Amino acid sequence: MLHSCIDHLVITAPSLAEGTAYVQQVLGVALQAGGEHPRMGTHNALLRLGEGLFLEVIAVNPEAPPPARPRWFQLDRITPDTRPRLATWVARTSDIAAASAASAASAVALGPIVPMTRGQLHWLITIPDDGSLPMQGIAPTLIEWQAQPHPASRLPDLGCSLLGLEADLAPADAEQLSNMLALNAFHGVFSVNLIGPGIAPSLTAYIQTPAGVRRLGSPASVIPV
Missing domain, CATH: 3.10.180.10 (2,3-Dihydroxybiphenyl 1,2-Dioxygenase, domain 1)
Known part of the structure; x- marks a missing residue:
């Protein structure tokens, strides 16, 4: 399956x-x-x-x-x-x-x-x-x-884990991507936020580290926990 x-x-x-x-x-x-x-x-x-x-x-x-x-x-x-x-x-x-x-x-x-x-x-x-x-x-x-x-x-376990992966997408693209993932029977910590005209799509990963939660994307930064 x-x-x-x-x-x-x-x-x-x-x-x-x-x-x-x-x-x-x-x-x-x-x-x-x-x-x-x-x-x-x-x-x-x-x-x-x-x-x-x-x-x-x-x-x-x-x-x-x-x-x-x-x-x-x-x-x-x-x-x-x-x-x-x-x-x-x-x-x-x-x-x-x-x-x-x-x-x-x-x-x-x-x-x-x-x-x-x-x-x-x-x-x-x-x-x-x-x-x-x-x-x-x-x-x-x-x-x-x-x-x-x-x-x-x-790979060695250094205490890092993926908490979530988020995409910012326009509504039409978000619907298209959602259909693709559904047809592929996708399961995972991925979510989509809808954005308005003139805003560039982006991808952000939230990662648990030994020093706390960090964000990789645009921009990279420390996330308060």
């Missing part, structure tokens, strides 16, 4: 060092080294946010050859003066082919399903051909891990 949930959050940055420093400054914890994505010419660092859930900082790997296609998560559009940010999120699905078809039925275009690797990890993921972020990053990318322990199980 088709079902989906939050798999991980994606922080993009001009460099892995900048993105890692940003997250460490906001959350107050050190990230773990991830690895390289040969097909995309990128690399990452990771933080466990719970069972089957993690945060990823991802950036162009300057030591890797450029890929033969646009990189994922709009990384080719990042310039040296771009600030690290919560760019999007990834939803884990039990059947990515069925989930992708359901998303297309809701008119949310996620792109083709692409096989991907990082070290010994293998998975299938949706990536638009132009490397763009569906619905400006508010709609999730879909992922299906291939017969292996989830990456979060390999």
Whole structure:
């Protein structure tokens, strides 16, 4: 039976060092080294946010050859003066082919399903051909891990957990996204706030840390508890 949930959050940055420093400054914890994505010419660092859930900082790997296609998560559009940010999120699905078809039925275009690797990890993921972020990053990318322990199980528990993920969206886009998630049988701590004309959509994650609740998004800040 088709079902989906939050798999991980994606922080993009001009460099892995900048993105890692940003997250460490906001959350107050050190990230773990991830690895390289040969097909995309990128690399990452990771933080466990719970069972089957993690945060990823991802950036162009300057030591890797450029890929033969646009990189994922709009990384080719990042310039040296771009600030690290919560760019999007990834939803884990039990059947990515069925989930992708359901998303297309809701008119949310996620792109083709692409096989991907990082070290010994293998998975299938949706990536638009132009490397763009569906619905400006508010709609999730879909992922299906291939017969292996989830990456979060390999990360140390540093006392961080995802409390909630919120999107600010115009009513029409919110309805479209809600339909997509319903068709994918999504369950998780994701909610949508409606915004008026002229207000840019945004994504905000609330994360419990050993030092209290922190917010990753725009802007990053400490939330009173």
